[in-house]
Amino acid sequence: MKDDNFLRANNARHLWHPMGHPGDMMAHAPTIITGAQGSVIEDIDGHKTVDAVGGLWCVNLGYSNDVVKDAIAKQLYDLPYYSAFAGTTNPRAIEASYAVREFFADDGISRVFFTSGGSDAVETCLRLARQYHRLRGEPARTKFLSLKKGYHGTHFGGASVNGNIRFRTAYEPLLPGCFHLPSPYTYRNPFNETDPAKLAQLIAQTMEDEIAFQGAGTIAAFIMEPIQGAGGVIVPHETFMPLAQDICERHGILMIADEVITGFGRTGDWSGSRHWGVKPDMMSCAKGITSAYFPVGAALLNDKVADVFESSDADGSIFHGYTYSAHPVGAAAVTACIEETLRLDTKTNAAARGTQLYEGALALADRFDIIGDVRGGHGLMVGIEIVSDKAAKTPMDAATMKRIHQTAYEAGAMVRLGMQNILMSPPLTISADEVDQILTGVEAGLKAA
Numbered sequence: 001m002k003d004d005n006f007l008r009a010n011n012a013r014h015l016w017h018p019m020g021h022p023g024d025m026m027a028h029a030p031t032i033i034t035g036a037q038g039s040v041i042e043d044i045d046g047h048k049t050v051d052a053v054g055g056l057w058c059v060n061l062g063y064s065n066d067v068v069k070d071a072i073a074k075q076l077y078d079l080p081y082y083s084a085f086a087g088t089t090n091p092r093a094i095e096a097s098y099a100v101r102e103f104f105a106d107d108g109i110s111r112v113f114f115t116s117g118g119s120d121a122v123e124t125c126l127r128l129a130r131q132y133h134r135l136r137g138e139p140a141r142t143k144f145l146s147l148k149k150g151y152h153g154t155h156f157g158g159a160s161v162n163g164n165i166r167f168r169t170a171y172e173p174l175l176p177g178c179f180h181l182p183s184p185y186t187y188r189n190p191f192n193e194t195d196p197a198k199l200a201q202l203i204a205q206t207m208e209d210e211i212a213f214q215g216a217g218t219i220a221a222f223i224m225e226p227i228q229g230a231g232g233v234i235v236p237h238e239t240f241m242p243l244a245q246d247i248c249e250r251h252g253i254l255m256i257a258d259e260v261i262t263g264f265g266r267t268g269d270w271s272g273s274r275h276w277g278v279k280p281d282m283m284s285c286a287k288g289i290t291s292a293y294f295p296v297g298a299a300l301l302n303d304k305v306a307d308v309f310e311s312s313d314a315d316g317s318i319f320h321g322y323t324y325s326a327h328p329v330g331a332a333a334v335t336a337c338i339e340e341t342l343r344l345d346t347k348t349n350a351a352a353r354g355t356q357l358y359e360g361a362l363a364l365a366d367r368f369d370i371i372g373d374v375r376g377g378h379g380l381m382v383g384i385e386i387v388s389d390k391a392a393k394t395p396m397d398a399a400t401m402k403r404i405h406q407t408a409y410e411a412g413a414m415v416r417l418g419m420q421n422i423l424m425s426p427p428l429t430i431s432a433d434e435v436d437q438i439l440t441g442v443e444a445g446l447k448a449a
């Protein structure tokens, strides 16, 4: 292990950071986080902050869960790795698939395909959706529908259904045949519709129109996050996802719920889809599946999809997978994490502390004119949109957003920025006092702006 001087001198010199400009990272060295306990992280200077980001929407159990740590450590000694490609498996993979299936049984999930993370999980869903239709004798169903402002990871498939131009332009051309519908973003939308229920209807109509234009027989799947996370915590009206599911069913289109953030309790229920009474055909999940103690994701399938594969001829073989699919150490982490998630009933604390955080943010909006919109109300996902002119809804400039972030950090709250949004997704085990500390930090940031 190197000393602090070495770490400071080499910070961002050799490592390229995801979602960062390499030159900018060199000029403004990223904060070195050296330790964490519970919901609190500590940097190299010994400064402690409540982690309102939860790592990256992922450390659901907080940083100190010994059950998960012990399960990982034990598995490293028993069997650190063996492949799960056709022909071999391992005990932890069998247990973990059972645990995930049980966890999402009420969502209609019956089969599990493990991946190394969320982007892989999305990619798996997209690929299996195409294969599903091919096996059913509809090989022309290759296109995908998704929502603007959606985030579905960074693989070519996921980036293609991504609805944020920032993650697309540099890597175009992306996958052909991906079409984006308006986001259920009441604060800004092309219809200037401020009523969320009416907006849901308008988007549903746009979806119908797009399907008619493309031809239903060419569309494989529709993918959406039950609550859009990275796009700014955009909560659709309760009618939207059921409307979309009904359209999908009527047109033979698979519905994929991207639950990478919303799965495993973050929204105050075990899946985001449950809030809207929807049982999707497929779900992608990651993050909370291991609480980030080990990189794992999963594509989950219902019986309708699984039956087509399982009763098919040789073409139903899955020519897809990752070296680390069903990794025994990751699988041990999954089972332990699910047991802890259930034992601690994290969804209940997420709902209570989420309400506290959301109401605290709404109270700040009464006092600070630069708050244009506050979004949340479903567990520990809260977004505050900052504007420089409230009437014109002008997005706040990047330099001011950075100042808000830095001041909040100095005042004891690590938040995340997504353009003009302050995004908050702390561990689901967070205490009421720690939520207050986040709000105090955000308030300090707003004052500085």
Ligand SMILES: Cc1ncc(COP(=O)(O)O)c(C=O)c1O
Pocket (backbone or CB within 6 Å): 117, 118, 119, 120, 122, 151, 152, 153, 154, 225, 229, 230, 258, 259, 260, 261, 286, 287, 297
């Ligand atoms: C909804 C959603 N899907 C997919 C991903 C990609 O997951 P990963 O970063 O683990 O590849 C993310 C990541 O934040 C996400 O929020």
